[in-house]
Amino acid sequence: MYVIRREWLVKRVLLVTAMVVVLGLALVVYFMVKESIPAFKQAGPANLFSSEWAPGEGRYGMLIFLVGTLATTAGGLILGTPLALGLALFLTQVAPRRSRALFSRGVETLAGIPSIVLGWLGFTILVPWIRELSGSSGSGILAASIVLAVMVIPTITAISRDALEAVPSTYAQASLAMGATRWQTIRRVQLPAAKHGILAAIILGMGRAIGETMAVAMVIGPASVFPTSLTSPTHTLTTKILMEMGESTGVQRSSLFAMGLVLLMLAMALIALMRRVSGGRSATPEVVE
Amino acid sequence: MERAAWTTAVKVGGMREVEPGATGAAGGGWLGPCGAQARVEKGVRRGSVKASAAHRRAALADRLATAGIWALSILALSTVALVIGAVLWKGLGTALSPAFVFGKPQAMREGGGVWPMVVSSFHLSLLTLALVVPLGVGAAVYMSEFAGVGRLARLVRFGADSLSAVPSVVFGIFGMVVFVVYLGLGYSLLAGALTLALLNLPTVMRSAEESIKAVPRSYLEAALATGCTKWEAVKRVVLPVAVPGIATGAILTAGRIVGESAAVIYTVGLFVRRVPWSPFRPAAPMAANIWHMYTEGALVPDWFRVASGEAALLLLIVLTLNLVARTTAKAVRKRMGYRD
Amino acid sequence: MSGKKAVFAALAVMVSLFLILAAGCGGNESAEGEEKQKLSGILNISGSTTVLPIAQEAAEMFMDENPGVTVNVQGGGSSVGISNVAEGVVDIGNSSRDLREEEKGLGLVGHRIALDVIVVVTHKEVPLEGLSAAQVRDIFTGRITNWKEVGGPDREIKVVIRDEASGTREMFDEKALEKEKPVAGAIECNSNGIVRQTVSSTPFSIGYISLGYLDNSVKALKYEGVEASKESAANKSYPLSRYLYMFTRGEPPGLAEAFIDFVLSDRFQEEVVAREYIPVTRI
Numbered sequence: 001m002y003v004i005r006r007e008w009l010v011k012r013v014l015l016v017t018a019m020v021v022v023l024g025l026a027l028v029v030y031f032m033v034k035e036s037i038p039a040f041k042q043a044g045p046a047n048l049f050s051s052e053w054a055p056g057e058g059r060y061g062m063l064i065f066l067v068g069t070l071a072t073t074a075g076g077l078i079l080g081t082p083l084a085l086g087l088a089l090f091l092t093q094v095a096p097r098r099s100r101a102l103f104s105r106g107v108e109t110l111a112g113i114p115s116i117v118l119g120w121l122g123f124t125i126l127v128p129w130i131r132e133l134s135g136s137s138g139s140g141i142l143a144a145s146i147v148l149a150v151m152v153i154p155t156i157t158a159i160s161r162d163a164l165e166a167v168p169s170t171y172a173q174a175s176l177a178m179g180a181t182r183w184q185t186i187r188r189v190q191l192p193a194a195k196h197g198i199l200a201a202i203i204l205g206m207g208r209a210i211g212e213t214m215a216v217a218m219v220i221g222p223a224s225v226f227p228t229s230l231t232s233p234t235h236t237l238t239t240k241i242l243m244e245m246g247e248s249t250g251v252q253r254s255s256l257f258a259m260g261l262v263l264l265m266l267a268m269a270l271i272a273l274m275r276r277v278s279g280g281r282s283a284t285p286e287v288v289e
Numbered sequence: 290m291e292r293a294a295w296t297t298a299v300k301v302g303g304m305r306e307v308e309p310g311a312t313g314a315a316g317g318g319w320l321g322p323c324g325a326q327a328r329v330e331k332g333v334r335r336g337s338v339k340a341s342a343a344h345r346r347a348a349l350a351d352r353l354a355t356a357g358i359w360a361l362s363i364l365a366l367s368t369v370a371l372v373i374g375a376v377l378w379k380g381l382g383t384a385l386s387p388a389f390v391f392g393k394p395q396a397m398r399e400g401g402g403v404w405p406m407v408v409s410s411f412h413l414s415l416l417t418l419a420l421v422v423p424l425g426v427g428a429a430v431y432m433s434e435f436a437g438v439g440r441l442a443r444l445v446r447f448g449a450d451s452l453s454a455v456p457s458v459v460f461g462i463f464g465m466v467v468f469v470v471y472l473g474l475g476y477s478l479l480a481g482a483l484t485l486a487l488l489n490l491p492t493v494m495r496s497a498e499e500s501i502k503a504v505p506r507s508y509l510e511a512a513l514a515t516g517c518t519k520w521e522a523v524k525r526v527v528l529p530v531a532v533p534g535i536a537t538g539a540i541l542t543a544g545r546i547v548g549e550s551a552a553v554i555y556t557v558g559l560f561v562r563r564v565p566w567s568p569f570r571p572a573a574p575m576a577a578n579i580w581h582m583y584t585e586g587a588l589v590p591d592w593f594r595v596a597s598g599e600a601a602l603l604l605l606i607v608l609t610l611n612l613v614a615r616t617t618a619k620a621v622r623k624r625m626g627y628r629d
Numbered sequence: 630m631s632g633k634k635a636v637f638a639a640l641a642v643m644v645s646l647f648l649i650l651a652a653g654c655g656g657n658e659s660a661e662g663e664e665k666q667k668l669s670g671i672l673n674i675s676g677s678t679t680v681l682p683i684a685q686e687a688a689e690m691f692m693d694e695n696p697g698v699t700v701n702v703q704g705g706g707s708s709v710g711i712s713n714v715a716e717g718v719v720d721i722g723n724s725s726r727d728l729r730e731e732e733k734g735l736g737l738v739g740h741r742i743a744l745d746v747i748v749v750v751t752h753k754e755v756p757l758e759g760l761s762a763a764q765v766r767d768i769f770t771g772r773i774t775n776w777k778e779v780g781g782p783d784r785e786i787k788v789v790i791r792d793e794a795s796g797t798r799e800m801f802d803e804k805a806l807e808k809e810k811p812v813a814g815a816i817e818c819n820s821n822g823i824v825r826q827t828v829s830s831t832p833f834s835i836g837y838i839s840l841g842y843l844d845n846s847v848k849a850l851k852y853e854g855v856e857a858s859k860e861s862a863a864n865k866s867y868p869l870s871r872y873l874y875m876f877t878r879g880e881p882p883g884l885a886e887a888f889i890d891f892v893l894s895d896r897f898q899e900e901v902v903a904r905e906y907i908p909v910t911r912i
Contacts, residue, residue, distance in 0.1 A: 003518055010520045011435055017427030018436070021494065022448035024487045028455060028463050035466060054810065055793065056802075083368075086361025094358050103362055106369045112541075112611045113372060113604065114548025116576045120600045121375055123583065128830065137787070137816050137831055150372065153365055181351035211456025213551040214576075218583060223817045224793060233816050238458045238551070243792055243819045245462055245555060246678070246706020250731050253708065260459045267454040275450065396682035396689075397904060475673055475718050476703040558703040559678070562685055563692075571703045581704065585678045587822025587842050588905060 029264065036258035042251050048258055053224045055248070060255035062262065064226055068141070068236040069263075071227065072216060073209040075145025076152055081202055083149070084156035088198075091157070092164040093186060111154030119218035122147045127219055136231040143219035144236070151212055152205035159204060163197020164190060200278040207270045211263065213238040237263050376604050383598025384605060394562050399591040403599055405564045409478070409572035410606070413557065414546040416482035416568055417489065422539055424486070425493030426528075432494070433501045434509075434523050453491035458551040460488045465555040476571040481557030488552055489542050496541070500534025501527060533621035540614035544607045550576035575603045669697030672884050676710015676723030678820075679796065679839070680873050683743065684723055686901045687892050700888065707796055711737065714876050720885045722876040725796030737876045740889050743898075743906035746840040747801055747869040748857035750825070750847040752832050757781055759851030765805055768835060771812030776833060788815040789827050789836030795819065800871040801837055837869075841905030859907045873906065 039048060043060045050061030087107060091100055122143055131138030167190050175185040191198070221233020222243065237259045245256055383389050392402015428445070436442035464484030474480040504527050512522035558571035559581035565572035573581070579599050586592030674684055681704045688700035705713070707724040714722030715735040725745070728737060749765060751757065760768070760779060767773040768786055777783045790811050791798035802808060816831075818824045821842040828836040829846040836847075840857055843849055849857060852869060861867035875892065877885050891897055898908035 007518050007520055011431075014427050014431035014435060015441075017424050018431040018445045019448075020424050021428065021452050021490055022444055024490065025448045025452045025455075027467065028452070028459065028487075031463055031466050032459065035462075053793070056810075083361050083365045086358050087365045090358045090362035094355060095362075103366055106366045108615075109608065109611065110369045110372070112544055112548075112607050114550070114576055114607060116548070116550045116579050117376055117600045117604050118372065120579060120583070120596060121372060124379065124597070125375055131830065137827065139816075150368060153368075157365075181347045183351040183354035184347060186354070207454050211454075211458070213456065213458040214580065217580075221816060222792065222819070223815060225813050228814065232814070238456060241458050241462060242551060242554070245465075246704070246709045247792075247795060248706075249708045249712065249729060257462065260462055263456050264459055267456060268451050271450050271454045396685040397901070470713070470716060470718055473718060476675060476701070476705070555705065555709075560681060560685065560704065561702075562689055570699075571701045581678070583823070584820040585681060585704075585822065587820065587825060588682050590844075592822065 032257060032261040032264055036254055036261045039251055039254035039258045043255060048255060051226070055252040055255075058251075060251060060258075062237065062240075062255070062259050064224055065235050065237045065240045065259060066262065067226060068220070068234045069210055069238070071141050071234075072144040072148055072220070072236055073206055075141055075230075076148025076209045077202065077206060078149075079145055080149035080152040080205065081156060084153045084201075084205070085160055085198070087153070087157045088160035088164055089186060091161055093182065093190070107154050107157050110150065111158070115151065115212060115215040118147055118150060119215035122215060122219040130231060134231045136229070137221070137233060138231065139219050139221045140229070140231045140233050141220075141227050142230040144216045145230075147215045147219055148209045148212060151215060152209055155208050156201045156205040159201035160194070160198045163194040163201065166197065167193040196277050196279065200274050203270055203274040203277065207267055207274075210266055210270070211238065213242050217242055373604065373608075376601050380597035380599070380601030383594055384601035386598075389595075389598050390602065394560070395589055396560070396562065397588055399589060401589060401591075401595055403575065403578070403595070403602070405561050406573050406575045406578045406599065407602070408564045409557070409561065410547045410574040410576070410603075412565065412568075412572065413478055413481055413485070413553070413574050414543040416478055417485040417546050418539055418543060420482055420486035421489050421493050421542070422535070425490055426497045426535060428490075428494045429497035429501055430523060430528070433498050434519065434527070449491040449494055452487070453495075455488075456551075457488060457549060460484050461552040461555045464552060469556055474569070476556065476558045477569050478557060478565060478572050479568040481553050481572075481574075482568070484552050484556045485546050485549060488549070489545060492545075493538060493542055496538030497531070497535050500531040500538065503534060504530045533617060537614045537618045537621070540610055540617065544610040544614070547574070547610070548576055548603065548607050550574070550580055553577045554580060575599050575606075579603070667697065668695040668884060668887055670699075670884050672698065672700045672721070672888055673703075673719040674701065674710075674721040674723060674875075674888075675703040675705045675713050675719045676721075676876075677707040677725040677796065677873070678704040679707075679725040679745070680723035680742070680875070683873070683892075683902060683905075684875075687888070687897060690897065690901075691888055691891050694891075695887075698884065711735075711876055714878055717878065720877065720882070721888065724874045724876060726799050726871070727874065728876075736879055738878075738880060740875045740877070740881075740893070741872045741909050742875050742889075742892050743873045743902045743909060744862060744912060745797075745871050745873055745906050746857050746859070746862040746867065747797060747837050747871070748840050748843055749805075749835065749837050749850045749852055749869075750828055750843070751835045751850060752828055753846070753848050754832060755781060755835070755848065757850065759854055762805070762853050765852065766807060766809070769801075769806055769811050769815075770809045782833075784833045787831050787834035788812055789824055789831070789834050790815045790817055791824065791837070792817045792819040796871065797821070797837070797839065801869065804869055805837075839905070859903075859911075863907055863911050870907075872909075 039060060048060055048062060050059065051063040052059040052061045053064055087103065091104055095103060126143050126146060127138040130143055171189050171193055172185050175189045180188070216236055217239040220236060220239050222235045222239055223233040224235055227234040241256050241259055245253070248256060389402050390407065391404045394403060394405060395401030432442060432445060436445065461484065464480060468474050468480035468483050469476060508526050508530060509522050512526040513519070517525065553574055554577050557577065558573050559577050561571060561573045579596050582592050582596035582599070586596060589595065681702065684702045688702045692698055692700055707726055710722030710724055711728065711732055713719045715737060728739065749760065755776065757780065764773065764779050769788060769790065773779060774786055775783060776786055788811070802811065816827060818827055821838045824836045824838050825842055825847055828834045852867065855861050855867045857867050862870045875889055881889055893909065895910055898910045902908045
């Protein structure tokens, strides 16, 4: 009797711990919505999604920052995805055993580097370097994209690598047996077979790039204007929240929470997309390799 | 390079006992034994042993692609080397001087150290781990042993996946509203630890789940066969075997906590001068303090030295934590391998 | 065996948690019931990151003088400090600006603790000594875009300003730009240090920083023919300045009052505040 009751109790306690993630998510969504209500009520959605940010004049448009987020994310993915895919193919198909350990170790190390350290490096080395080359202030979409590319490489590499490794080796055997070269096998057999996994990897990388704050904050400019070139200063949603939360009140503060809500929605939409693409596999990244 | 390519082709083909020389003689060693054979056959059928233009093109494409993949990978790896090298080059000298690591921070004068920041970082990660590991392991046990595949399990999975995608700056302003203001904790290590526990819960849960899954099912079945209840079996047999894996995950999480700044700036603080011993006190983890140095540090004449040194120190700590985690994982795998 | 261990571990965790909680609560209670003569308790301060270094320095000296007192100082920003003190999360809120309209009904009392002087700076190679108020306004609002229009070389002017949220920007927009908007596309930096860094490394750029941050990496311009200095600001011949504040809810209760008195004391003002700002005792 005692044993049965304890068993029941333990199961309940474990259930409660499991429900903490659900509760946590619900709380985050609830407070983001609650804090952004004043902005939606007093400024209105049309104002919030306009392209003018001038809190002094009651203009709280977040379009500039949304564009900044999308542009830096796209830039980061364009620069980072080929490297990450190359690395994943290298690790699964091409690498001799000894270099495989080295490269694999290297990319795992990159995943551990704190974003503030990458930002500091961007600020002290990358931005002055772009400034020299372009004659502009050096900060902006280009610098942010480069930093983000470095940040998405480990994520995309790890998950595409898993996807490529999950392709049954008989596929490749069959292809090679028919006389296809290795590249033909990769391009026609393995990449298509791992397509969903690779897509999921890119989506997860995109999520990481959209949410990245510190590394971008140190190289983005910042300026609350649309970028006119790859090296002109602008802002992203995350950097705007980071830099203005402390100094804003009232509707302006609330509109920063509305930006947080937009980020949250973007992130959750990406996760939903990813779950769909990867066929219901868990989308939580692993920390243990 | 050709030899490497050939080895992989053989490995993928699952054939171990082929003499490299034989295929090399057939021409185009990197096509692999089967490829070469097929080519010869095709050539024979067409009445010519000479490789066709299409084959030459394919061979060229293969060689180019291999070179491209090597180039991309080397570029990626050299980026890693460049990043680590540059950070250490700029700050290692400062980061290794005891006067800097154990020194008192300065608000308006030069020559400051970062000891309270180092303590803040460690204090924050210990406090967060104390909150997140029990929760994460509990949730993982539930998900892997008790949940089954029902609606509840799907809900928890959805919650974990979504929470893992939330940007850390959103966690930061959430923590500011809920823990700092609403619960009245103020800027404190505890408010930050609660925020970071929520941020890290999905990954801790996932890695604990993986560790539990790696325990052979026969262990649990054997325990159940001796008359243990499910929980007893999990507690006495499954969890002890999974502990090293869970510990590895916890160490890696500590690395993530130490490196986190966006979620910490509005919950824990940016700058302190005395070592924060109580969880109810504001603190200044190194990562957040680098941001402070970047924004307001210029009042200190040597802010650049302090920030560079702190960045290098932070990198060293995180790399060490990762190394420890990986070494543990490796040692454990080896031991488990012998035991099985 | 392992069951006993687990129970013991759980007990240990609970006991330590209890101790921690007890320590925390005890501290708070003594903060409320403290006496005037022998100061003890905990004082929490948050707010402007501009005021943070001064407040940290003051906290350190204050704690040395009163060993029973713990002063916690954190940043967050002026608005965070003001809303925190209004909500009772902290005892003192630091701010680099005065209260805004919507903050005036909160029952906060402001204490001016220093005068901050803003100086217009350019890249070192800009061959100008000073600008008139109208020229500064026209440059920062985008009506003048080339240095030759103010007697310099034929090069485009690169404008560097502070971020929207900064108290320095608020003051500069109000006093130097007469509430006009700065030119779109100006580089926004979120600290004095970054403005200095950006101006010193961008040829033909112009910006503004606090006097305390001025060093020889950039060139300070005269404003209306007056050089920015502690003296010229104190005698009001140099107009670009703003006060730094500490806010309390109502008249400050014991410990907060003692702390603010300390900050306003001649000794602290001359020893610390004077290093970067103008002591309020001199005005």
